[in-house]
Amino acid sequence: MTTYDLTRTPLREVNQALHAPGLSGEIVIAGPQGAHSVAVGLDAPVKVTIQGHCGYYAAGMNKQAEVTIEGNAGTGVAENMMSGVVHVTGSASQSAGATGRGGLLVIGGDAGARCGISMKGIDIVVGGDTGHMTAFMAQAGRLVVRGDAGDALGDSIYETRIYLRGTARSLGADCVEKEMRPEHLEELEGLLKAAGYPDDDPASYKRFGSARTLYHFHADNSY
Amino acid sequence: MCGIVGLHLRNPELYPRLGELLTGMLCEMEDRGSDSAGVSVYGDPRWSPAGTCSVSLLEVADDLAAVETRVSEVLGSPVTATRLDRTYVLTATVELDELVHASRAAYPDALVAGFGHDLTVLKGVGSPRDLAESWGLAQAQGWQGVGHTRMATESAVTPSGAHPYAVGPDQCLVHNGSFSNHATIRRDLVRDGVVFDSENDTEVGARFVAHRLSGGAGVDEALTDLTTTFDGFYTLLVSNRDSFAVVRDAIACKPAIIAETDDWVAMASEFRALAHLPGVEKAKLWEPEPEVVYHWARQEVPA
Numbered sequence: 001m002t003t004y005d006l007t008r009t010p011l012r013e014v015n016q017a018l019h020a021p022g023l024s025g026e027i028v029i030a031g032p033q034g035a036h037s038v039a040v041g042l043d044a045p046v047k048v049t050i051q052g053h054c055g056y057y058a059a060g061m062n063k064q065a066e067v068t069i070e071g072n073a074g075t076g077v078a079e080n081m082m083s084g085v086v087h088v089t090g091s092a093s094q095s096a097g098a099t100g101r102g103g104l105l106v107i108g109g110d111a112g113a114r115c116g117i118s119m120k121g122i123d124i125v126v127g128g129d130t131g132h133m134t135a136f137m138a139q140a141g142r143l144v145v146r147g148d149a150g151d152a153l154g155d156s157i158y159e160t161r162i163y164l165r166g167t168a169r170s171l172g173a174d175c176v177e178k179e180m181r182p183e184h185l186e187e188l189e190g191l192l193k194a195a196g197y198p199d200d201d202p203a204s205y206k207r208f209g210s211a212r213t214l215y216h217f218h219a220d221n222s223y
Numbered sequence: 224m225c226g227i228v229g230l231h232l233r234n235p236e237l238y239p240r241l242g243e244l245l246t247g248m249l250c251e252m253e254d255r256g257s258d259s260a261g262v263s264v265y266g267d268p269r270w271s272p273a274g275t276c277s278v279s280l281l282e283v284a285d286d287l288a289a290v291e292t293r294v295s296e297v298l299g300s301p302v303t304a305t306r307l308d309r310t311y312v313l314t315a316t317v318e319l320d321e322l323v324h325a326s327r328a329a330y331p332d333a334l335v336a337g338f339g340h341d342l343t344v345l346k347g348v349g350s351p352r353d354l355a356e357s358w359g360l361a362q363a364q365g366w367q368g369v370g371h372t373r374m375a376t377e378s379a380v381t382p383s384g385a386h387p388y389a390v391g392p393d394q395c396l397v398h399n400g401s402f403s404n405h406a407t408i409r410r411d412l413v414r415d416g417v418v419f420d421s422e423n424d425t426e427v428g429a430r431f432v433a434h435r436l437s438g439g440a441g442v443d444e445a446l447t448d449l450t451t452t453f454d455g456f457y458t459l460l461v462s463n464r465d466s467f468a469v470v471r472d473a474i475a476c477k478p479a480i481i482a483e484t485d486d487w488v489a490m491a492s493e494f495r496a497l498a499h500l501p502g503v504e505k506a507k508l509w510e511p512e513p514e515v516v517y518h519w520a521r522q523e524v525p526a
Contacts, residue, residue, distance in 0.1 A: 034495030053494050053508075072508060074493060075478060093510060094476065112510050113475055132475070132513060 007031035011038065018042055032058075034074065039067055042084070059086045062103060078105045081122055094131065097124045100141065106195045113150070116143045119160055125195035133172065135160055144191050146200065154208050162208040163188050165200070176211040225386075225399040226252025226372040226492045227479075229460045230500075231467035231519055234486035235366075237501070238266070242363030244500060246355045248489075249370040251496040253351045255399075256374035259385035260354045261346025263337060263395040263462065266365035270305065270312050270343035276319040278326045279336040279344040279389075280311045281382045287311070290330075298325035308357035309382065310336060310345045319392055334382060334420055337389030341464050344395065346385040366521070369462050371397040377405075383421040390426070391433030393464035398425040399492055400456035400477040408452060428453060432461060446470045446516045458511075460490055468518040475513040482506040488519050 004014045006029060014029060015037070023044035028051065032038050036055040039048050042065035050058070053071040063082040072090035081100040088096075091109030098114070100122025107115075107124070113131035116124050116138050125144040132150035135143050138160035148166035155172020161184070162175075171177075180203070188202040228248035232238060245262060264270065271277045283290060290311050291304045298315060302322070305312045315322050323338050337344025345358045351372045355361065371386035378384045389395040402408075405424040408431060413419070417430050428449065435445035446461060446468060458477040461468045469490050471479055482489045482497050484506045491497050494508070511517055 033498040034493060053498070055493055055495055072494065091509075093478065093480075113513075131510075 001026045001028060003028040003030065005030045006033065006035055006038070011035055014038075015040060018044075018046075018048070032071075036074070039065075042067070053090070062086055072109070073107075077107075078103070078122075081105060091128070096126075097122050100124070104194055110147070116141075116160070119143065123191055123194075125191055125197070127195075127197070129166070132169075135162055135175075136172065138162075142187065142191055144188065144195070144205075146197065154210070156214060157208075157210045159210060161187070163191070163202075163205045164208060165205045168208075171208070174211050174214045175208055178207045178209045180205070180207050224255040224374045226255030226496070227370070227386075227397045227399050227458065227460050228252055228491045228496050229367075229369040229397070229462065229467060229469075229489065231367045231462075231488040231521075232365075232486070233488070233522060237486060238366055239364050240501075241365045241368050242267075242359075243361045245363070245368040245370055246361045247499045248491060248496045249351050249355055249360070249372065251498075252370070252372045252492060255492055256372040257350045258375055258380045259346065259348045259373040259382070260351035260371060261336075261344065261373075261385045261387050261397075262355075262358070262360060262368060262370040263387045263389055264343045264345075264360075264363050264365050265341045265367035265393075265462070265464070267343055267363045270307075270314075270363070271339070271341055272314060275314040275316050276322050276338070276340050277312055277314040277343060278322050278338040279342075280313060280326055280330060281309060281334040281336045281346065283311055283330050283333045285330075293329045294322075294325055297329045298322065307345055307359065308354065309347050310358075312343055336382075337387070337395065339389075339393030339464060342389065342393045342395065344387055344389045346387065347382055348380055348385065367462060367467060369395050369397055369460055377401050377425075378421060378423040381421075384423050386425060388423075388426050388429030390420075390429045391436055394429075394433055394436065395462045396425065396429040396432060397460050398428060399458045399479075400472070402428060402453050402457065403455040404453065405455075424455075428457070428459065436463075442466050442468050443516050443518055446518075450514045450516075458492070465521045466518060467521075468516060469511050470516050471511050471513050473513045475511075479511050480508060481511055481517065482508050 026047045030051045032052045034055045040060040043063040048067045055074040057076045059067040060079045066085045069088045073092045078086040079098040081103040083103045087106045094112040096115045097105040105124045108127045110128035111130040115130045116135045119138045121140045129147035139158040144163045149168040151169045152172035153168040154175030185202045295302045302315045386397045387395045402424040405427040458479040
């Protein structure tokens, strides 16, 4: 196991070490103190543990790696993730998992505004509540919220499937509640299990998605 | 971008460390804006001694002795001046209004950066680190401090364009973001007799709040009015002689984090500006909700 301390080693040096060819094993990063871009751009089957709160874009663009942030994450955690797992034990700021294409993002606490904005295939599981405009323009992937969602959930959503256990303060444009069919219960069960919430009853969730009325130009929508 | 920081101390044992802690917060936000910076310090015993009132003046060409003499003459009462980089802090044992009027009369072209019984405002053009050093900020003491690092977007890089905007007695406002309908609101305020120092959008916000407070509104009411009147992006930290408040716009894309312990309440654009505060590892940490006014009152306000 390799350990870096960001209070002693410059961030760029640590990130460059994490980009070394053929990287494997377990890595611990101590002392992030809210720094930006910690453990970004990983592309190796490694386990990385960050001991403390991170700033913007933590574990962004992740591929393959399993990154755990023991604390809170700033704006854009795991943005544009391709594969692997990013687990935030605390809460995450706005735009968590933005534009992510694959992998699993788990946020143990709450997520801020615009969680999953423009997500394109990533799976996101939020242990607590999410802020306003969650899954704004979300295109693909699955988003699970174990608590409540803020205003305008799923505004202008495409084909992401949202599973919500609590209530949404309001639904965004073109987002509607949909029937929970057996395949959805099965899909949700798998996501909850993967995220470490195997005891949740999938039947206690509701599904939301696109009404698909914004897909094509409609004369009544013009000004 | 811009960075904002604020620290409201509850535990008097920390008052001697206010300047040191605020300096750390301000300098950590340097890469969110390094073209200007400013701070407001509440309760420094050297800059605003108990029993006096003070005015912070910028853009004064005279030297220290000449400033003391000239304002004392106009006031008809002795004035003590301190120079901190380019800011002159004038104190006197008169009514606050009298000192403000005498300062303006003596130096009509100067910028009144702040005034009050408890408040010192220091601001200038340059990097936050250099400015903090030139003010001796790390040695400051007090019970509350606010800071701002500016990346100018809405008006020129000048001392009058730097934050804080401290346009009412012991009031101070710092802003991260930009107001989009400030010109309209400025015209309305001018019609009500409000006078402006700059073309800056944030000054309109500060004048709006000061105007509401002078009209009898409380901080919560004034800031709620602001959310329904102003359009644009903003995270605001609004402080007063007895309060510390935070509010964000409905979109809430300008960052903000609040930390609270028994000993202090702190707010910053980013967590890293709070990472050095004593006891932060046990603080309650959260992001303020859009259009919710968060307001802390000073627990013990000395008479």
